[in-house]
Amino acid sequence: MKRIILLLLFLFVASEAKYLESKSCKECHEDIYAEHTKSMHHKSSLFSDEIHRKVKELSGEQNYSCALCHMPSTKNLSAVIRGTEEPDPKDVRQSDGVSCFYCHQISKVHYAKAYNINFSSASGDDKPTMFGNLNNPDSSDKHHAEHNEIYKNSEVCMGCHSHKENDLGFEVCNAKDQYDKTSDCIGCHMPKASGGNEKFNKKGRDEYATHNFLGIRSDEMVKKTVKLELAYKNDTIELTIVNKMGHAIITHPMRLKFAKTVVLRKGEVIWSNFKESPQEDKEATFIVAFKDSEGKPAMPHTATDYMLNQNLKAMSAKTVHYSVPKLQKGDEIKTTWISYVISPKIAQKLQITSEEATKAYIGAQESIVVQ
Ligand code: HEC
Ligand code: HEC
Ligand code: HEC
Ligand code: HEC
Ligand code: HEC
Secondary structure, three states: OHHHHHHHHHHHHHOOOOOOOHHHHOOOOHHHHHHHHHOOOOOOOOOOOHHHHHHHHHOOOOOOOOHHHHOOOOOOHHHHHHOOOOOOOOOHHHHOOOOHHHHOOEEEEEOOOOOOEEEEOOOOOOOOEEEEOOOOOOOOOOOEEEEOHHHOOOHHHHHHHOEEEOOOOOEEEEOOOOOOOOOOHHHHHOOEEEOOOOOOOOOOOOEEEOOOOOOOOOHHHHOOOEEEEEEEEOOEEEEEEEEOOOOOOOOOOOOEEEEEEEEEEOOEEEEEOOOOOHHHOHHHEEEEEEEOOOOOEEOHHHOOEEEEEEOOOOOOEEEEEEEOOOOOOOOEEEEEEEEEOOOHHHHHHHOOOOHHHHOOEEEEEEEEEOO
């Protein structure tokens, strides 16, 4: 079945128009280009994302099924996926990652069990059509422009972000909401900035949708992840964690996110919810880990079940209780949200040392003083 779907996909890709590299958009869409080149969409390929490359290498397989989402513009996509052709760092269609042209050619998303499929409606025309969400787009020498509803209701994100099963049919990532649907991805991840979307701005637009696609690598975004609430009664600290996002706290199995709670007396820590590892407090730690068919710890490609599944769905809340020694007036209870791009244990295993991947991103903080 999977093979038939893949075949279908390639038929659609085969009739594609001439590829326009991301760099070529810079001439007119300067700001959007600058934002995009800093984003993980531009850096999603095997050549630019060290974490992705190392996880891929771990599988030890020749084929590169990851190309479907990590370098979807690849011309010989089916051959690269099957492993009969090698990825080529000199091919800009590959190093462009999730490119401008690719994203703006998606006309429809087909929902499927293992992962969804992006349908590209490119014609063989010299002047391709870019889909988007503008009302009455101005004309350009380089392309036609056309409104398509999926650039408004965020369906366009679901071709790659919805969910993914590994070859064994086990789901390893998921960015769907609490009702198993898409949320307003664009509203949260493409906030508007002032100015036109293109340097001549003949339509006199005063704002455009930004393309930084910030996520876990942004302190500013990490601060918007959860709301923390604290209370102290009957010698018990009550911590409520509210997930404010349109998806679960853990969407990808590499991550580690947790709330660290301490009690301070005259500036000294007299109690904390964990000593060495946040996993000592499973209730306030969000992490998933997999096992293989023999019950041994597994990376995503060999997983058949969860070893650990400590997650919290979109827009939902949980309350954690800590019994603590009797506190005194003036003691401060303080909680901090902390995120890691890669959980330190996996980072060590994969020998990943870049600061971006191994540093703690500090999110929301909340504190109360005992009365
Ligand atoms: C169905 C689309 C899809 C496929 C196929 C896919 N990925 Fe991904 N991958 C994603 C998305 C979307 C993200 C971003 C997820 C997030 O941050 O929550 C991602 C993120 C990652 C990350 C985290 C990278 C970072 O720098 O933070 C790794 C590692 C990764 N993928 C590895 C792989 C490997 C290895 C394969 C092939 C075996 C693969 N992916 C196949 C969609 C896909
Ligand atoms: C020669 C200038 C020029 C170049 C180069 C250019 N564009 Fe455009 N583009 C425009 C103009 C003009 C508009 C209309 C702007 C408006 O109405 O505000 C536009 C609009 C768009 C839109 C909005 C479409 C809609 O209906 O919402 C998208 C998407 C887009 N361009 C993508 C691209 C991509 C991707 C590239 C590179 C492959 C590119 N453009 C290269 C001039 C250009
Ligand atoms: C063609 C596939 C594809 C489409 C379509 C797509 N993405 Fe992504 N996206 C990815 C991949 C792959 C990654 C992970 C790149 C990596 O880390 O290597 C990613 C990463 C991200 C990230 C995380 C960045 C980070 O810092 O870790 C965000 C946020 C994001 N995408 C949002 C969106 C939104 C919103 C949409 C819809 C407008 C969208 N994406 C459409 C493939 C896609
Ligand atoms: C991950 C998919 C994705 C990628 C990659 C992407 N875009 Fe977009 N782009 C969108 C979506 C979705 C919208 C509509 C957002 C909205 O209207 O809120 C959009 C809107 C636009 C617009 C209209 C902006 C406005 O609000 O006036 C232009 C122009 C555009 N993109 C050009 C580009 C260019 C140029 C690149 C690469 C440098 C690029 N896009 C990369 C998804 C993408
Ligand atoms: C209500 C706002 C909101 C909505 C809606 C939303 N997100 Fe997010 N998303 C966030 C915030 C805040 C983060 C930062 C998360 C973090 O660091 O834990 C984030 C993180 C991410 C990440 C990176 C997660 C990680 O751990 O690497 C991806 C990928 C992502 N979002 C994609 C999407 C997609 C796709 C949609 C739509 C299906 C979407 N988001 C809807 C707020 C939102």
